[in-house]
Amino acid sequence: xxxxxxxxxxxxxxxxxxxxxxxDTVVIETGGFAIFNNKEKLALIRRIAAERGILVLTDSxxxxxxxxxxxxxAIPKGQxxxxxxxxxxxxxxxxxxxxxEGTLGVEGVPDAVILQALKKAGVTCLPEAxxxxxxTKADFYAWGLSGVPGSDAKRxxxxxxxxxxxxxxxxxxxxxxxxxxxxxxxxxxIEGLAES
Numbered sequence: 612x613x614x615x616x617x618x619x620x621x622x623x624x625x626x627x628x629x630x631x632x633x634x635d636t637v638v639i640e641t642g643g644f645a646i647f648n649n650k651e652k653l654a655l656i657r658r659i660a661a662e663r664g665i666l667v668l669t670d671s672x673x674x675x676x677x678x679x680x681x682x683x684x685a686i687p688k689g690q691x692x693x694x695x696x697x698x699x700x701x702x703x704x705x706x707x708x709x710x711x712e713g714t715l716g717v718e719g720v721p722d723a724v725i726l727q728a729l730k731k732a733g734v735t736c737l738p739e740a741x742x743x744x745x746x747t748k749a750d751f752y753a754w755g756l757s758g759v760p761g762s763d764a765k766r767x768x769x770x771x772x773x774x775x776x777x778x779x780x781x782x783x784x785x786x787x788x789x790x791x792x793x794x795x796x797x798x799x800x801i802e803g804l805a806e807s
Contacts, residue, residue, distance in 0.1 A: 613726070616735035617664040617692065618790050620656060622678060625705070625718040630668070633722055634729065637790040639665075641678055651776050653685060655787060660690040662791045666732055668694045668725075670716035694732035696720050744794045746785060754801045757781040768804050 618637040619630055630638045639656060646652060659665060667682050669675030679693060696717060702708065703719040710716065717725070751757040756766045766784065770777055775787065788797055 613729075614737040615666075615729070616737055617666040618659045619666045619668055619694075620682065621717055622669050622675065623716075623718070625703070626668075626716065629718045630725070633725060637663075637786060639786075639790075641682075643674070644678070646678060647681060655775075656682070657686055659787070659790045660686045664690050664692065664735070666692045666694055666729070666734060668696070668717055668728065670710070670714070671696050671698045672710055672712045672714055672716070675716070692732045692734070694725075694728040694734075696724055696728050699724070745789050746794055746797055748781075748785065750794075751781060751785060754798070755805075756784075756801070765804070769801065772800065772804060 612633065612635050614635045616636070618639055619634065620639045620641060621627055621630060622641055622643050624640055627638045627640050637659065639652075639659070641652070642649065656665060665682075665686065667679050669679045682691065683693070696715075697720075698712075698714045699720055700713055701715045701719065702710070702713075703715065748757065752759065754765075756762055756769065762781075766781060767777055770779055770784065773787075775784070779787075792800075
């Protein structure tokens, strides 16, 4: 598994699963064309792009390029890179029918092809020593942000401190925090909220 600085933006949840098996970074799902109407998700992608950069990895079909071009115009040029997978004929095993264009999407292409696409895009590989520990659901529980009485109020306080939407779920908050902050920074922020 490689560790990279940039967050990766993909189309769907099966793409997320595929990428998380190969790369240790934050992986964000657009929900396909849903990104066009989801201003909060776009705002989060922009914040993550400003903090660490993003890499867009969509399918090589027409729909993938529509999403890619939308993100190209929505995110400042220096904060976004693009990785391209080749058009490989076939269909994913889980699907009864192939795509309209008859090509594999991100979830279906071989691992080596994805890793090569990331390399060609110029991702920033991090040495193992520079890799910060991920904040987990267990950390959220220990810090009182989920699963305990008052966790909802404490999480809302943290969301306000981070200037994030108040209805954001604990899982979405966890993913966002892992994208922009390190473990010690978040722990200090949460301890500071407890004191106020």
